[in-house]
Amino acid sequence: MSTPTITPDHTVGPTDLAAKKPSFSLSLWLQDLVFTVDHKKLGLMYIGSGLIFFVVSGLMAAAIRIQLAIPNNDFVHPDTYNRLFTMHGTAMVFFVGMPIITGMANYLVPLMVGARDMAFPRLNAFGFWMFLFGTLLMYFSYVGGVGLTGTGSAPDVGWFAYAPLTSAAFSRGHSTDYWILSLLVTGIGSITAAINVIATVVSMRCKGMTLGRMPLFVWMMLVMSFLIIIAISPLSACQIMLLFDRFMGAKFFDTQAGGSAVLWQHFFWIFGHPEVYVLIMPAFAVASEVIPVFSRKPIFGYSIMVAASVMIGFISLGVWAHHMFTVGMTSLGNTFFAISTLLVAVPTGIKIFNWIGTMWGGKIRLELPMLFCIAYLVQFLMAGLTGVMLAIVPFDWQLSDSYFVVAHFHYVLIGALLFTIFAAVYYWFPKAFGKLMDVRMGLAHFWLFLIGFHLTFGPQHILGFLGMPRRIYTYSEDRGWDLWNMVSTIGVLFQALGVLIFVINMAWSYWKGKDAGDDPWDAWTLEWATTSPPPEYNFEKIPVVRSARPLWDLKHPDDPDWKFD
Amino acid sequence: MSSEVVDPDWVLPSPRKVGLLTLILAECALFIIFVIAYLFYIGKSLNGPYPSEVLSWPITASIALLSSSITIVFAERALKRGSDRGFQIWWGITILLATYFLAFTAYEWYELIYHHHLTISTNVFGSTFYSLVGLHASHVVVGLMVLMAVLLFSLFGKIQHRHHEHIEMVSWYWHFVDVVWIIVFAVVYVIGI
Numbered sequence: 001m002s003t004p005t006i007t008p009d010h011t012v013g014p015t016d017l018a019a020k021k022p023s024f025s026l027s028l029w030l031q032d033l034v035f036t037v038d039h040k041k042l043g044l045m046y047i048g049s050g051l052i053f054f055v056v057s058g059l060m061a062a063a064i065r066i067q068l069a070i071p072n073n074d075f076v077h078p079d080t081y082n083r084l085f086t087m088h089g090t091a092m093v094f095f096v097g098m099p100i101i102t103g104m105a106n107y108l109v110p111l112m113v114g115a116r117d118m119a120f121p122r123l124n125a126f127g128f129w130m131f132l133f134g135t136l137l138m139y140f141s142y143v144g145g146v147g148l149t150g151t152g153s154a155p156d157v158g159w160f161a162y163a164p165l166t167s168a169a170f171s172r173g174h175s176t177d178y179w180i181l182s183l184l185v186t187g188i189g190s191i192t193a194a195i196n197v198i199a200t201v202v203s204m205r206c207k208g209m210t211l212g213r214m215p216l217f218v219w220m221m222l223v224m225s226f227l228i229i230i231a232i233s234p235l236s237a238c239q240i241m242l243l244f245d246r247f248m249g250a251k252f253f254d255t256q257a258g259g260s261a262v263l264w265q266h267f268f269w270i271f272g273h274p275e276v277y278v279l280i281m282p283a284f285a286v287a288s289e290v291i292p293v294f295s296r297k298p299i300f301g302y303s304i305m306v307a308a309s310v311m312i313g314f315i316s317l318g319v320w321a322h323h324m325f326t327v328g329m330t331s332l333g334n335t336f337f338a339i340s341t342l343l344v345a346v347p348t349g350i351k352i353f354n355w356i357g358t359m360w361g362g363k364i365r366l367e368l369p370m371l372f373c374i375a376y377l378v379q380f381l382m383a384g385l386t387g388v389m390l391a392i393v394p395f396d397w398q399l400s401d402s403y404f405v406v407a408h409f410h411y412v413l414i415g416a417l418l419f420t421i422f423a424a425v426y427y428w429f430p431k432a433f434g435k436l437m438d439v440r441m442g443l444a445h446f447w448l449f450l451i452g453f454h455l456t457f458g459p460q461h462i463l464g465f466l467g468m469p470r471r472i473y474t475y476s477e478d479r480g481w482d483l484w485n486m487v488s489t490i491g492v493l494f495q496a497l498g499v500l501i502f503v504i505n506m507a508w509s510y511w512k513g514k515d516a517g518d519d520p521w522d523a524w525t526l527e528w529a530t531t532s533p534p535p536e537y538n539f540e541k542i543p544v545v546r547s548a549r550p551l552w553d554l555k556h557p558d559d560p561d562w563k564f565d
Numbered sequence: 566m567s568s569e570v571v572d573p574d575w576v577l578p579s580p581r582k583v584g585l586l587t588l589i590l591a592e593c594a595l596f597i598i599f600v601i602a603y604l605f606y607i608g609k610s611l612n613g614p615y616p617s618e619v620l621s622w623p624i625t626a627s628i629a630l631l632s633s634s635i636t637i638v639f640a641e642r643a644l645k646r647g648s649d650r651g652f653q654i655w656w657g658i659t660i661l662l663a664t665y666f667l668a669f670t671a672y673e674w675y676e677l678i679y680h681h682h683l684t685i686s687t688n689v690f691g692s693t694f695y696s697l698v699g700l701h702a703s704h705v706v707v708g709l710m711v712l713m714a715v716l717l718f719s720l721f722g723k724i725q726h727r728h729h730e731h732i733e734m735v736s737w738y739w740h741f742v743d744v745v746w747i748i749v750f751a752v753v754y755v756i757g758i
Contacts, residue, residue, distance in 0.1 A: 119580035195587045203580035208571040229587055233594035241602065244696060249686030252602065258611045258689045267598060546570045562570045 037121035038536055039106050042128050044432060046103025049132060051503075053095040058499065060088040062492050065456070069489035071477040078473045082156035085471055087138075089159030090179065093275065094186050095135045097413070100421055101282040102131075102193045105221045107432065109197055111527035111534060112215045114206025114543045119199035127192035134186030141178035155179035158471065160272060161242075163253035163264040168246050177246060180239045187232045187239075194225035194232075201225075206526075208545035215525045215548070216288035216299060219306050223313045224281035230317065231274035238267035262327055269320035276409075277316040279417050283380070284309060284351060286420040287373050290427055291355050293523045294370035295362030298549060298561075301354045308347035308354075315344050325396040334393045341391035348384055352377065367521070368442040372423035375450055379415030383408060386461070401471075404464025410457045422449070422502070429506070430520045434532040435513030441505040445498045452494025459484035459491075524549035585734050589741050592704075596745055599700055603693040603752055610688035616757045619681040626669035627750055630705075633662035634743040637736045645729050649719065656716050659739075663709045670702050694753065701749050704742050711735055 033045065064084050067075045076084065110118055118124050138155075145152040152173015157165050166176050201222045205214070242264075244250035251257040253264045292299045299305060321329060321337040329337075355377055364370065386408040390396050399405065422445075429437050463484050468475065475481055519528040528551055530539050547553055547561035607616075636659045643651030674695075677683045685695045715735060718724050724732070 120584060191591050195584050195591070198587045199580040199583040202583045203577045205577060207575045210572075226590075229591045230594050233591045234598045237595050237598035240700075241599075241692075241696065244685060244692065250692035250696070251686065251689045252692055258606070258609045259692075260605070260609075263602065263605060267602075270598070544571055 037117075037125045039110050039118045039121065039124060040432070040534060040536075040538075042124050043103045043105075043107030045128055046099040046106060046131070048103075049135070050096050050098075050100035050103060053091055053099075053135065055499070055503075057088050057091040057096060058496070060084045060091075062496060064088065065489040065492045067474070068485050070486065071475055071479075071482055073474055079153075079156065081473050082471075083154040086155045086158055086179075090138065090155065090183075091135075092413070093159065093279070094183060095138070097279045097417065098186070098190055099131055101224065101279065102127075102190065104282055104286075104421075104424060105197050105224070106193070108428065108527060109200055109218055109221055110204065111530070111538055112218050112525050113201060113204060113209055114526050114539065114545065115200060115204035116538050116542075118196045119204055120196050123192050124196050127189040127196065130189035130192070131186050134182045134184075134189065137178055137185060138182035141175055141182075145173050145175040145178055147174035147177075160265075160268050162268075163242075163259075163261040164255055166242060166246070166264075167254060171246075177243075180243050180246075184236055184239050184243075187236045190228050190232050194228035197221055197225040198229075206542050206545060212303070213545055213548045213550075216302065216305055216309075217285040217525070220281045220285035220288065220309050223309045224278050224285075227274045227278045227281070227313055227316065231271045231278060234267055235271035235275075238264060238271070241267075262324075265324050265327060266321065269323045272323065273320040274316045276412065277312060279413060281309065281313075282424075283376065283416045283420040286424045286427070287355060287376055289523075289525065290369045290373045290420075290423050291358050293521050294365045294367055294373075295359045296365070297358055297362040298524075299354070300357035300360075301350075302548060304350060305354055308350045311347040312344060315340060315347070319344065322391055322396070325393050326400045338391050338393050342388060345384060345388055352381060352384075367426075368437070368439065368446065369423040369427035369521075371443075371446050372419045372426065375446075376416055376419040376423065379411055379419065379453075383411035383415055386411065399464050401469055402464040403460040403468045403470055406470050407457050407460035407464060410460070414453055414457070422446075425502075425506070427521070428527075429509065430516030431527055431532050431534070433510055433513075434516050435509050436516045436520060437509040437513060438505050441501050441508070445502045445505065447498075448494045448501065449498030452491045452496075452498055455491025455494060456488050457491070459487045463488070519551070522555075524551045526550055529554070579730065581730060581734055582737075585737055589738070592741065592745075596700065596748070599693075599697045600748065600752055603697050603757065606689040606693045607757055610690040612688050614681050614683050614687070614690075616690055616694070616753075619677055619683055620754060620758055622754050623669055623673060623750075626666045626673075627746065629662040629669075630666040630743055630746055633659045633666075634740050636662065637739050641729065641732055641736050644724070644726060644732055647726050649722075649724075652724070653716065653719050656712065656719065660709065660712050660716060663705060663712065667702065667705055667709065670698070670705075694757075697749060698753060701742070701745055704745065708735075708739055708742050711738070 033041070036042065063076060064081070067073050067081060106118065106124065110116070141154045145154055150173075152171075152175040155161075155175045155178065157171060157176055157179070161176070161179065164170060201214070201218055241250070241252040245252050245254060245259075251259045253259050253261055255261050288299055288305060319337060319341045321333060322341045325334055325337075386404070390399065390405065390408060426437055426442060429435070463481055466479070466481055466484070468479070468481050468485075475485075516532050518530070518532055520532075521528070526539075526543055526545070527534070529543060543550060549561050553560040553562060636655050640652050640655035640659060643649075643655055683691050683694075685691050712735065715724060715732065
């Protein structure tokens, strides 16, 4: 890394050919997609496929909402309905959330630490193609799930697939097998990506980029990667056990032969809860970059933010059974998991105060990324508060598996994660494509999505209190759920319109957008030091870093940060 | 402070080592779940055969596998000294020891399946036993394939002194497989019986 003039071998080849050719060639472009090991292209491929699956799973959610809009509806068949919520949940976590956050880490971490690529570029490409293969396996189940028995289609066992519903006796055909294999394969992809991020952060930082000067984005992606490694492996383990049960007659989750259905729940949530923090870490990461830049102040309490992230990572490994309060654990177990869950609120609260502290007294610019981040702060707080409520065991006994829970985790995953993903797209799109995104369309997207989101998921809290269980196919008129279900469904319209404008905005800005320049936001991290879009080798000369805000030092040589470190 | 802002000797850990250590961390998480499953299901089988009836300590196999961790270190040192011949001999011995371990497992499983009629679907003991021991054995198989590939490369003169870090990584993985065996041994053959 010390000789800046050397470009890595993999940059010569099909890419250069494509660059020399003036006209666009589809075959060369596809060839480049398959051959590339460039972290930026792979990052965009991750994010692009994530966005495609986001639209697909979003349409499935819309179908669910239409089915529930009025009582006694039969818009879809009950079996189709089961497949819809299973595919929606599984895909949103594994095929939308995971690839988009992996893509962000892929694209930004090497740029932010001043490296030319990830530590293992070929492993990186391998991980992406494993992910894509796994995804296709899952969607293939719609045609391949029938199997030899003549029954079965897409998976219909819910995204956490509780035993014994998944046993060979109750889940005929190959639908559950596709679910297992798909998650095993995408899991391998996620683990390789996480190993790559960790090795990049530990071993590829440019000169002077000490751990204390790393952007918070990189810190949180590091914590996320450790969580992926610790969380996805247990998922793979219990998937293997289920596979043995289904194919070889093993007895792991066979309750009639001494197996335990509750063990599946433990194993799944040992994965499942850290997974929630895997998905929320990138939200923290984006907010910690966007909020300081648009408040024109360095982040408030840098080291506390790092400590809080690491703490959240640790605590998240010991909270899984709060998904299982209704299973009937001992009081000691209930108490332990209630307390550990409440503990998470402490570092999370610290973070929220630090973001507010960063904005406090700052010169706030209400650009699109900042708008999404402010909405994120409010919505994440609401999600956190309902989370604290659900951690209280008797409260959970009342509302577990109701629409209150649905509302809670959609506030986390949409209100926090998706809003920051939108913020990230508006913030880094100019870097990736060299074009600014259109502000008017962006504002329309923001307000439509904000209103639609609260219309859809706000009333679901109330539906939960009124006793509406999750995953029901329909309900009768006398339950008093009609109004709120209708409001919830109307919200989907707003969200869909918002997303449509967002997609149009991306396409329009890509071809017609204003040139962004290298550093449109006057930001401070290293990715803005190179051109937009960055060259394959990222930096002509590997930078040397003296503080946590290297670009500030560069722009203000009379008043550099490192003098005050 | 300002003169010390950038460390002149900027050296970071080798990505190879970091990558392998994180892979081992992922593997640990994988094994822990199977170990927990085994411990959880001890004594929960509704029908025989039970562990105490059919299992006996695999002493020679354990000795073989654990000593292969020592011979691989000798091989590494020989390579660092620049002795290709020494490297190949110790590496070959490591392969033989690993092969003996696998052969013993094969024999043990043959006995269990054909004489004690214990398969993966017999009871929860069978399910957990074959999956945990099998998971470990599959790691030995992967390790053995890597070991043999390295020996092949070495015989063609492709492994030289400058590859000592690559070789060290193989050896780290092998040590990990050995440590896992100690845990599997303790869980399956000591606590389980």
